[in-house]
Amino acid sequence: MWEPLASRIESSYRLVIPDLPGHDRSQGAAYRSHDATIEILATVIEKDASTPVTVVGFSLGAQLAVLLAARYPRLVQDVVIISAQAKPTPCPGATLALLRMAAPLARNEKFARLQAKELFVPNELMDDYLRTSRSINAHTLVAAVGENLKFTVPPGWSAFPGRSLVMVGERERVLMRKSAQLLAEAHSRSEIVVVESCGHGIPFQQPERLAVRLQEWLRGAG
Known part of the structure; x- marks a missing residue:
């Protein structure tokens, strides 16, 4: 997921890119909830960083970035939120029921390739995508998506003392664009980019444009 960006970031920045529970090298620990996951991520930050860090998250990871900033401001200096849903999806139960039935399809290469196309996965990363897609079990998939669908702006977000950069694609669903606006409006030190x-x-x-924009924003800290 982050390889296209990481390869374009200046070497002066130290990057820590963890696998979330239930994903790739962390597939042995099923995804339970956002709350449980940010406790793990907070431990990673405390272990690997001597000073507060900039947290960058995309989609589900962007929701986790918001939660980390809201609950652990002592660990997070600034946060970059890319395409985070912050308004609950109507009738999530029906969506999750369909997801449970469709979960085995993730192991089907033809279906996985169709999903990869929807996610804009480049050809050079297709093998990695197919491998990690096959490794995600139904429990992790349903738990992670369930958390994603019900996510709302958390208490503490408005009081986060650092900066936030909220990014959303021009062609994303209306729900996603409204979510970006909601997150930006709720945090006084926020900048929104479409x-x-x-x-x-x-x-x-x-990835090139994202790397340039992110580094410009980081250099503007202070």
């Missing part, structure tokens, strides 16, 4: 010609896949669709 990325032209992008859907729900900014790190894959425009």
Whole structure:
């Protein structure tokens, strides 16, 4: 997911890119909830960083970035939120029921390739996508998506003392664009950026532009 961006970030920045529970090298620990996951991520930050960090998250990861900033401001200096849903999806139960039935399809290569196309996964990363897609079990898939669908702006977000950069694709669903606006309006030190010609896949669709914008924003800290 982050390889296109990471390869374009200046070497002066140290990057820590963890696998979330239930994903790739962390597939042995099922995804339970956003709350449980941010406790793990907070531990990672405390172990690997001597000073507060900039947290960057995309989609589900962007929701986790918001939660980390809201609950652990001592660990988070600034936060970059890319395509985070912050308004609950109507009738999530029906969506999750369909997801449970469709979960085994993730192991089907033809279906996985269709999903990869929807996510703008580049050809050079297709093998990695297929491998990680096959490794995600139904429990992790339903738990992670369920948390994603019900996510709302958390208490503490408005009081986060750091900066936030909220990004959303110009071609994303109305719900996503409204979510970006909601997150930006709820945090007084926020800047919102609508990325032209992008859907729900900014790190894959425009990694060069994202890297430039992110580094400019980081240099403006202070």
